[in-house]
Amino acid sequence: MKKTCKLCWGVSVLLLAGILAMGYMFVIRGNVTESADGRTAIILQPGERDLVLAEMRAFLEGVQTITEGLVEGDMNSVADAAKKIGMANAAGVPVTLMAKLPLEFKTLGMATHKAFDALSLEATDMGDGKKVLAQMAEILNNCTTCHSTYRLESASKK
Ligand code: HEC
Numbered sequence: 001m002k003k004t005c006k007l008c009w010g011v012s013v014l015l016l017a018g019i020l021a022m023g024y025m026f027v028i029r030g031n032v033t034e035s036a037d038g039r040t041a042i043i044l045q046p047g048e049r050d051l052v053l054a055e056m057r058a059f060l061e062g063v064q065t066i067t068e069g070l071v072e073g074d075m076n077s078v079a080d081a082a083k084k085i086g087m088a089n090a091a092g093v094p095v096t097l098m099a100k101l102p103l104e105f106k107t108l109g110m111a112t113h114k115a116f117d118a119l120s121l122e123a124t125d126m127g128d129g130k131k132v133l134a135q136m137a138e139i140l141n142n143c144t145t146c147h148s149t150y151r152l153e154s155a156s157k158k
Helices: 006-029 046-072 075-084 103-125 129-149
Strands: 032-034 040-044 150-154
Touching (some): 046 103, 046 150, 075 103, 103 129, 129 150
16 A cells, blocks of 8 residues: 555546546536627537427427416416426436536526426416416526527537
8 A cells, every 4th residue: 555556546537537527518518609699509410409499489389378378367278388398398308418508508498397387386276377477477587598698509500
């Protein structure tokens, strides 16, 4: 135990640095670049971009149904629509795609799915339309915040 293995230490430090760098790239930074309009562009494969955009259109459809349900006082429809775009809908995103998304994007995305679950619960439990509408307003803040920060680009377009 007296002799320290300098090579072993060297290799360990290099490996650790490698792991930390990969963790940073895949968990925190994502596959991003600057874009001309000032937003951060996330570079995805065309199929991955399609998947994220399809999720987005599901968000907007959900918001439409929820709004209509609130106007008509149909809380079952509100609860159903919100549930559909809740956390259950977030599952099934491939790890390879996850790795390309910045941490802030993932956090905001998950928070949005969770908020729709909470909205669904409120609509089911209390059915207080005013409260649900207030939750909807909060959620729309997530939409606009993320849209003003990020855009998606196809890797093949470059
Ligand atoms: C975590 C980030 C994030 C959140 C949260 C988010 N979006 Fe998006 N959304 C994006 C990005 C990025 C794009 C692509 C924008 C671009 O490339 O210019 C997008 C695109 C869209 C599109 C266009 C879809 C298409 O087919 O082109 C719609 C509609 C949309 N979002 C609706 C919503 C709604 C409604 C919400 C909130 C309920 C929401 N989004 C929340 C990031 C987000």
